[in-house]
Amino acid sequence: MRARHFLYVAIFLGAACSDNNLLPAYDLTGSALGTTYNITLVAPPDGIDFESLQVLIEDRLDHVDKLASTYRSDSELSRFNAESSTDWVRVLPEFCGMVSAANDISLMTQGAFDITVGPLVNLWGFGPQNRESELPTAEEIAAAKAYVGYQKLETDCDNSVMRKSSANIYVDLSGWAKGYAVDLISTLLDAQNLHNYLIEIGGELRLKGHNAARKRFSIAIEKPLLNNEMAHEIVELSDTSVATSGDYRNFFEEDGRRYSHTIDPRTGYPVNHKLTGVTVVSKQTAYADAVATAFLVLGPEEGLALAEKLRIAAYFLVRTDRGIEDKSSSQFEQLERE
Numbered sequence: 001m002r003a004r005h006f007l008y009v010a011i012f013l014g015a016a017c018s019d020n021n022l023l024p025a026y027d028l029t030g031s032a033l034g035t036t037y038n039i040t041l042v043a044p045p046d047g048i049d050f051e052s053l054q055v056l057i058e059d060r061l062d063h064v065d066k067l068a069s070t071y072r073s074d075s076e077l078s079r080f081n082a083e084s085s086t087d088w089v090r091v092l093p094e095f096c097g098m099v100s101a102a103n104d105i106s107l108m109t110q111g112a113f114d115i116t117v118g119p120l121v122n123l124w125g126f127g128p129q130n131r132e133s134e135l136p137t138a139e140e141i142a143a144a145k146a147y148v149g150y151q152k153l154e155t156d157c158d159n160s161v162m163r164k165s166s167a168n169i170y171v172d173l174s175g176w177a178k179g180y181a182v183d184l185i186s187t188l189l190d191a192q193n194l195h196n197y198l199i200e201i202g203g204e205l206r207l208k209g210h211n212a213a214r215k216r217f218s219i220a221i222e223k224p225l226l227n228n229e230m231a232h233e234i235v236e237l238s239d240t241s242v243a244t245s246g247d248y249r250n251f252f253e254e255d256g257r258r259y260s261h262t263i264d265p266r267t268g269y270p271v272n273h274k275l276t277g278v279t280v281v282s283k284q285t286a287y288a289d290a291v292a293t294a295f296l297v298l299g300p301e302e303g304l305a306l307a308e309k310l311r312i313a314a315y316f317l318v319r320t321d322r323g324i325e326d327k328s329s330s331q332f333e334q335l336e337r338e
């Protein structure tokens, strides 16, 4: 059997409030970056023009798409990927900044997060082209892996230039772009004098100020149980970002095996261990997005050890014989106590 599943957002806004003295809240929703977005504005200033605000928001989303989409041939990323030269080539300063920041995270995570993973993402059928009917062979995986490695991609952002070690290097910013877009929209809303909001793009969140009940936002982390049931871990958060990487949101199944869209760049294979999902809470959404992917690659033990070492708030859901169990880093436990 071959099926592709999408389970939209792993986190949602815990609603339920009996207080009828709620502040007004407005939702702006739409599609972008191959997913959906939802922005909740709480008690916005009087006279705000939602329509023109949404135009500004979509303009920002389109801007990220034009920089980082693998799905459009005119994006800055596709232009760089199509470049056959192994000399320094000029790129947009913002694109250089994104790549350089992503490479810093690769260094920090021993290459578990790696934006040069593109040839493998494409080979496993999670790129812009449709998946081949056959699974890739060990030879194909080894051949693609030869072009994977963040050290093969250099940036010199003072001069807005980048260099790849081979024409076959293929950069994939999809594990970073949604979080990056959330941060850009957050900056936009701040500049528009909006102080209480929730931004969500494809499951990555940023929270600012308070909710309609004048409290911190209640964020529920989905915890899949046996029999497709769900439990939720609720955390009250504000002025922070939340990103989730999971193997139960975008994957395909073949012969009863599940193939995640998150690839371990070190093996060339989709992640395949007992870790089913990771949620990271951090100041910057792009960072949280990338680090969550890295932890999913590293797995429950190594991932948790790195979260402790880097003092990152992370929540891990691990598949066991007894069902799904959770593990939290010290920083995450701290959040739960606050």
Ligand code: ADP
Pocket: 112, 113, 114, 115, 117, 121, 126, 172, 173, 174, 175, 176, 178, 203, 244, 245, 246, 249, 261, 262, 263, 264, 265, 289, 292, 293, 297
């Ligand atoms: P999730 O929310 O599950 O992390 P994302 O869309 O944020 O999903 O990121 C997954 C995407 O990141 C994949 O579709 C692929 O394009 C890319 N990717 C896969 N493996 C890695 C990796 N190890 N490092 C960086 N990017 C990756």
Ligand code: MG
Pocket: 175, 176, 243, 244, 245, 289, 290, 292, 293
């Ligand atoms: Mg992600």
